[in-house]
Amino acid sequence: MPTPTPLPSPSDPPPDPSLHARHATVERVIDPEYWRAICPGLSVDAADPATIAPASFASAAPGTALHALGRAARDRVLRDGFAKLPAAPLRLRDVADVRLLAASAIRLAQHGWNPSFLLAFDETWMVAAQLAEVVALVTGGNRLNFDALCWHVDPVDDGDGVDDASTTTTAFSPHRDRQPDDAPATFRDDGTAMYATAWIPFTDATTENSCLHFIPRPHDPGYFVGDDDDPDAMDKDPLRLCLPSKEAYQNIAAAPAEAGAAVVFTHRVIHWGGRGRGGLSWASADGEESSCRVEPRVCVSFGFADDAYEPAYMSRADNAPFPPLRRRLALIAAQMIVYHERFPFDLRALTLFHQLATREGAEGVLEKGYRKKVMYEYVRAAAALGSGGGEKKRGKRKDDGDDDDDDDDDDDDASDDDDGDEDDAMERALDAMLDAKMEGGGDDFEDDFDDYEDGVLEDEDGASLLEPESKKKRRR
Structure with a gap:
């Protein structure tokens, strides 16, 4: 061969x-x-x-x-x-x-x-x-x-x-x-x-x-x-x-x-x-x-x-055996959110994933119980990233091949964009919790978001959300 x-x-x-x-x-x-x-x-x-x-x-x-x-x-x-x-x-x-x-x-x-x-x-x-x-x-x-x-x-x-x-x-x-x-x-x-x-x-x-x-x-x-x-x-x-x-x-x-x-x-x-x-x-x-x-x-x-x-x-x-592209993207984005501790990304990506999973036309694509899990993990991801966790705060930005990325002005613009992404992500997180409340399932969300507002980033197992390796999680 x-x-x-x-x-x-x-x-x-x-x-x-x-x-x-x-x-x-x-x-x-x-x-x-x-x-x-x-x-x-x-x-x-x-x-x-x-x-x-x-x-x-x-x-x-x-x-x-x-x-x-x-x-x-x-x-x-x-x-x-x-x-x-x-x-x-x-x-x-x-x-x-x-x-x-x-x-x-x-x-x-x-x-x-x-x-x-x-x-x-x-x-x-x-x-x-x-x-x-x-x-x-x-x-x-x-x-x-x-x-x-x-x-x-x-x-x-x-x-x-x-x-x-x-x-x-x-x-x-x-x-x-x-x-x-x-x-x-x-x-x-x-x-x-x-x-x-x-x-x-x-x-x-x-x-x-x-x-x-x-x-x-x-x-x-x-x-x-x-x-x-x-x-x-x-x-x-x-x-x-x-x-x-x-x-x-x-x-x-x-x-x-x-x-x-x-x-x-x-x-x-x-x-x-x-x-x-x-x-x-x-x-x-x-x-x-x-x-x-x-x-x-x-x-x-x-x-x-x-x-x-x-x-x-x-x-x-x-959707079987070949889901249409938009539904594939809703699924992939949802999976990225669910596994956010294993596959780190920044606020910009989190916002995009949320949009793909919840955009107009995506309603009803994800099974109700799974969608609730996605929204729960979205709130946790937004809280962690908004408080300093994730790639944005660690300074991990892979070169995208654009020579202009090194310009100071572009860096300032990127910082402004990141601030906007943070505000947007937290607003969406609040919306997700309100939606869950309307559906009678909001209690799962409150502790994590309250912890975010109180400056505490620990889950019920006492593992820091900033150190996902320490958290026992159902993974593959």
Whole structure:
């Protein structure tokens, strides 16, 4: 197999600075041509997205190879809580160019967009459509619920193995995807879980660039029965219970996966992404330099659920398998707000995300319970950013490739814009709380906003909103 063309770096200047997210407006980003200009190799809102796939979707009907794989994977998930499905029988690469998707995620990052905006493109949803039938087989009937995210984890920029608190990483630490009050009730009588995630790498996921790691079900006392929710009961910490001895660490299972494969796992299995280690560089006796480059891990995940446990974030009837662009953007923006502690951004971006998720025409797009969660997290994000948290106050502004950004006048204008963004964000946060009050759900919002006004930024667990790594959060 020929060596693939090396992927660019997300820190490289954007190919077209005028398309940088810093210059984005709602009117601009809802235009499909904007996204086509950033990633010209991908499709947006094709009349029939399925027609741009180079091959038809694979069937998991009885008697097919994919059906046999699904049955075997189902047994493995029942036993361990997770299973890897190899790339060849899945045929994801037949319907989408996963290498192009990986490169496009980086182009988005170069233009200031989170990799999750890869969900704006048809090809990303083709991956979900290709997986839908086999994931239903593996999970006992779970269907796409639109809980989707994308990542770019670069081992070169991931601390290179150095344990430094200042080093950021987009690989999540050990967690369960859901912590229900009644964990056993989230499993069916046949043992299948009512929520599962399909995690698909667009580049080879290895132990060097943050493949997934799991604690298999047989070695996890809290997998089925649930965990002690007392934050002071350190002896009941789920991870400590799983790893009570040196020998127990040998139960940890790495799950390397080739590009186009899929790892399917339940909401209760403890999992995480390792810290990237980077490659090796060396010089021979004659001075010739060589290196072994480790590629970034680029991937997408899709949640699949039983509506009896968790309703879909958007209507399947109106949005599956290919949501219209404006609804995709509403979903992505909502996800950015929900995961604001994991994916930091500034007030300008927060305002844009709120507008995309709530703009005229977006009413009713997001399921009511999920929308309430989005608005709750929006209030928390606005409070944190308005009080000095987030990228604006930390001075993190990535160069958008515009030479004029260094001018003092422009810096003054940017400062004025930031002040306006802060006022706008807080006004919208108040509106969100008032709307929640009208719907009878405002109590969830009051504590965080009162804390903001009192100068206190702590949640109910006592974790600072300015240090999201310290907060226990349901993450993926």
